[in-house]
Amino acid sequence: MAEQERGAERRAIAIGCDHAGLALKNALRTALEQRGELVQDVGTYSEASCDYPDFAHAVASGVASGRYRFGLLVCGTGVGMAIAANRHPGVRAVVCGESFSAKMSRSHNDANVLCLGARVIGPGVALEILDVFLATAFEGGRHAARVGKIETEQP
Secondary structure, X not given: OOHHHHHHHHXXXXXXXXXXXXXXXXXXHHHHHHOOOOEEEOOOOOOOOOOXXXXXXXXXXXXXXXXXXXXXEEEOOOHHHHHHHOOOOOOOEEEOOOHHHHHHHHHOOOOOEEEEEOOOOOHHHHHHHHXXXXXXXXXXXXXXXXXXXXXXXXX
């Protein structure tokens, strides 16, 4: 695979949802694709009841492996998705309900998976949060050592 292709693959965004997050996931996927982002949708694709950990693990494993730069997960609250995604080493999944948390989770915590609650926020707010999350760079510096402790220190 050419270096350019590998670089593009690493920038891709993996997205997933359960039945409660389907409509919001689809709206956000459309917005991302219209902007030219590389999006890999791992499902679900219907409103039939399903288990959120299946989709959280699919997205998180892709982010943990480096195949995707970011992940986006949508369920009713975002909480279950974040809990499941954070079980993967190297994944820092956050639930955000407003833009300030999205900005700080990227700049200070190097978050790489955004979890949204479709029963908590509407599509306009969700898109604003996603835009801030994707546009914000990790500051590094003193924050890098703190992020490193997430993976290395045990209670």
